[in-house]
Amino acid sequence: MKDNRILMQYFEWYLKPEDKLWQQVSREAKNLKEIGITDIWLPPAYKGAGGKFDAGYSAYDLYDLGEFNQKGSIETKYGTKEEYLQAIRDLHNNGIKVYADIVLNHKIGADESETVYASEEENQNRNVDTTLPKKIIAWTKYNFTARNNKYSDFKWNYNHFNGTDWDESGRKNAIFRFSGKHWDQNVDQENGNYDYLMGADVDFNNPEVVNELDKWGKWYLDTTEVDAFRLDAVKHIKSGFMADWIKSMKDEKEGLQCVGEYWNRNIDSLKSYIEKTNSTIPLFDVPLHYNLYESSNSSGYYDFARIFENTLVKEMPSQAVTFIDNHDTEPGQALYSWIPDWFKPLAYALILLRKDGLPCIFYGDYYGIPAQNVNPQKNMLENLMKLRKDYAYGEQKDYFDHHDIIAWVRMGDEEHSNSGLVAIMSDGPGGGKMMNVGPKLANSTFYDYTGNVKENIYVDQDGNGIFYCNGGSVSVWVKK
Numbered sequence: 083m084k085d086n087r088i089l090m091q092y093f094e095w096y097l098k099p100e101d102k103l104w105q106q107v108s109r110e111a112k113n114l115k116e117i118g119i120t121d122i123w124l125p126p127a128y129k130g131a132g133g134k135f136d137a138g139y140s141a142y143d144l145y146d147l148g149e150f151n152q153k154g155s156i157e158t159k160y161g162t163k164e165e166y167l168q169a170i171r172d173l174h175n176n177g178i179k180v181y182a183d184i185v186l187n188h189k190i191g192a193d194e195s196e197t198v199y200a201s202e203e204e205n206q207n208r209n210v211d212t213t214l215p216k217k218i219i220a221w222t223k224y225n226f227t228a229r230n231n232k233y234s235d236f237k238w239n240y241n242h243f244n245g246t247d248w249d250e251s252g253r254k255n256a257i258f259r260f261s262g263k264h265w266d267q268n269v270d271q272e273n274g275n276y277d278y279l280m281g282a283d284v285d286f287n288n289p290e291v292v293n294e295l296d297k298w299g300k301w302y303l304d305t306t307e308v309d310a311f312r313l314d315a316v317k318h319i320k321s322g323f324m325a326d327w328i329k330s331m332k333d334e335k336e337g338l339q340c341v342g343e344y345w346n347r348n349i350d351s352l353k354s355y356i357e358k359t360n361s362t363i364p365l366f367d368v369p370l371h372y373n374l375y376e377s378s379n380s381s382g383y384y385d386f387a388r389i390f391e392n393t394l395v396k397e398m399p400s401q402a403v404t405f406i407d408n409h410d411t412e413p414g415q416a417l418y419s420w421i422p423d424w425f426k427p428l429a430y431a432l433i434l435l436r437k438d439g440l441p442c443i444f445y446g447d448y449y450g451i452p453a454q455n456v457n458p459q460k461n462m463l464e465n466l467m468k469l470r471k472d473y474a475y476g477e478q479k480d481y482f483d484h485h486d487i488i489a490w491v492r493m494g495d496e497e498h499s500n501s502g503l504v505a506i507m508s509d510g511p512g513g514g515k516m517m518n519v520g521p522k523l524a525n526s527t528f529y530d531y532t533g534n535v536k537e538n539i540y541v542d543q544d545g546n547g548i549f550y551c552n553g554g555s556v557s558v559w560v561k562k
Contacts, residue, residue, distance in 0.1 A: 084497070086470050087440055088118050089181070093125040094446035095409045096453035097159065099134045104161035107169035115176040117464050118471040122173055123181040123312050123442070125409075127158065127166050131191025134159050137409075138183065139314065140190040140281065143226050144298050145233045147305075152228045153191060170306055179309040181341070182302065186295060186327075187315045189238065190281035192221035195250055198240045200258035207274040208257065208265055215261045219250035222282050233301060236294045243282040268358060270317035270346060279318045286323040295327065300334045310339035313363065317344045317351075321358035328362045341365065341403045341440075345410070345417065347372045349392045356401050364401040367394040367439065371405060371419065374432070378425035382510045387482040389432065399438035406430060407444050413454040424554055427462050427532075428507045431556045434470045435505050436490065437478045443467070466558075469531060473560050475501040481517055486510030489549065493520035504528065504549050504559040512553035518545045528559040538562065 097103055107124070114122065126138025129146035133153035136142075138160075146152055147163040156162065170180050200218050204210040224238035244266065245259040257278055259265065265277035266286055277283060285291055302308070311331070316324055324342075332338045342363040344355055349369050356365060370393040377384040395402040406429045410417040421429055426447060433441040443463060450458035476493040487508045494502025502523045506515060519526075524545035529538050534557050541547035551557040 085120070086118075086474060087120040088434070088467055088470060089121040089123060089403065089440055089442040090114065090119045090448070091123045091405070091408055091442055091444050093137075093160075093409065094444070094449075094451050095137060095412060095415055096451060097137075099157070099159050102161055102165075103159075104165035104169040108165075108172040111169075111172040111176045111178065114173075115178060118467040119178060121179045121181060121310070121440075123183060124166075124169070125160060126183045126185055126314075127160065127306075129153055129158055139185055141185040141188065142191040143224070143229065144184075145226070145301070146229060150226075150228045150232075152226070167306065170308060174307070179339070180306075181310040181312045181339075182306060182308040183312045183314060184302075185314045186284060187279055187318045188281040188283055189224060189243075192223055192238075192282065193225045193227070194223035195219045195221050196223055196240050198222070199261035200245065200249075201261065203245070203257040203259050203278070205257060205273065208259075208276070208278055209274040211259070218252070218258055220246045220258070220260075220282070221248065221250065222246065234294070234297065236290075236297075238282075242285055242288055242291050244285045245278055246282045247278075247280060266320040266323075268321045269319065270344070270351060272317075272346070276318055277320070279315055286320050292323065292326075296330050299327065299331050303331065303335045303338070309337070310341070313340060313342040315345075316342040316355065316363065316365075317346060321355055325359040325362055328359070332362075344368070349394060349397060352394055353398060356398060361401060364403055364440070365394060366408075366442070367402045367404045369393045370395055370402075370433075371407070371411070374406065374425070374429045375419045375421055377509060378421050378429070380509075382486065384509065385485045386488050386509050387485055389482075389488070395433075395439040402439040403442055404433040404439040405442040405444065406433065407447065408442075409446075412446050412451060413456065423457070423459070425509070426459055427466070428509065428556045430463060430466050431505055431507060431558065434466045435474045435492065435503065435558065437474075437492070441470070465532060469503060469558055469560070472498065473501050473503045473531075473558075476522070477520065479518070479520075481506075481515050484515075487513050487515065487551070489515050489517060489551075491517055491519050494522045500561065502561060503531075505556065506549050506551040506559070507556035508551050508553055510553060512551050512555065514548045514550040516546060516548050519547065520545050523561055527562040529562045530557045531560050532556065532558050 130136025131140040134155040222240040489506035
């Protein structure tokens with residue numbers, strides 16, 4: 083019997099070293115299994131430039147998983163290497179697949195600087211030089227002396243990068259492209275060419291770089307035994323490298339899964355990248371996130387029936403990982419677009435109770451974000467995850483025929499004896515819809531699993547019944 087999958091992003095930006103996330107994962111593994119989590123996305127496990135205070139996206143040493151005294155600590159923000167490996171083992175013992183978050187696009191926190199020639203680039207159009215080539219002092223040498231060549235003797239220098247954002251000699255922050263180098267092609271075209279993001283920009287045309295990252299990826303899979311990769315910032319990485327690298331990793335580990343973060347609300351950009359990478363990298367459905375964000379802040383003026391328009395889950399459902407919020411959209415972050423509490427049950431129902439896409443729930447919604455006074459929504463999420471685990475199966479029929487009230491029916495299947503549900507929600511005043519639940523659920527009494535509507539509903543022998551929801555609310559009706 084094949085149950086529905088649920089991915090959980092198991093971290094938020096404001097976690098502290100004393101939270102000891104890897105230990106928490108081990109403690110929570112059994113509970114996560116029980117509430118329906120099948121897959122878990124863990125944050126970057128290697129040493130960042132900020133040592134134990136670094137969330138991991140300022141990638142320094144990809145081989146240091148909390149093993150070497152670098153950047154002021156042995157442990158990372160989340161713990162030691164052994165704690166990380168133990169957390170993975172505990173998740174696996176509970177049947178949960180593990181996604182490792184990896185950052186390949188850039189490196190930060192170099193050990194030494196070098197004098198190089200570089201041109202400054204126009205920020206809004208990285209295809210335009212604003213200066214002639216000049217000498218700058220760039221932080222581009224990575225020696226990893228504390229690791230002492232363990233696992234790899236590769237040393238990074240300016241030849242392995244296309245550019246950087248800091249000239250030590252002039253104490254100037256700007257985008258510098260190294261002379262003789264060009265920004266990678268087949269990246270997002272925002273700002274003319276969006277190869278450059280931050281730090282020292284990795285040159286994926288350099289054969290030494292390609293070889294080292296291939297070696298590292300295989301080492302990582304062998305060392306950690308993770309089941310999947312979450313690939314950070316893929317819009318900044320040329321599609322050809324990414325496709326080749328993923329193929330190599332899948333050749334190394336049968337059944338390896340991947341998902342990429344391509345932060346662009348334009349559906350055509352996401353579809354193009356998926357096609358260029360031979361459909362090997364499903365993407366997070368960023369357009370859906372923004373549809374939900376706009377709807378939740380529209381005071382009821384958003385056409386709710388169009389909530390899935392121009393989204394990845396609608397146009398390429400097999401390539402979509404759906405989500406509501408994440409570490410980049412939470413309060414105080416650069417991509418802040420936090421969906422308000424009142425709308426969260428509606429949003430999560432839209433990704434958890436439908437047939438398409440792999441839904442991803444956010445740690446900050448489940449456990450809360452104390453640093454930003456965000457309260458946990460454990461009960462709501464556990465109810466919806468229970469519904470997904472036990473009831474959300476079978477043919478789906480949509481009733482997206484009203485600008486405020488939308489609904490759908492899951493007619494159940496034979497493998498899950500009590501399966502089948504009706505979900506109805508409103509971002510306005512609420513109301514009801516006549517719907518047909520199909521023969522399996524006909525001639526039955528239904529109750530609202532969420533408890534928002536107290537009265538039961540009878541469905542006649544033909545499968546017809548009127549289902550209700552309150553204003554600004556979702557109700558999920560299951561067979562009594």
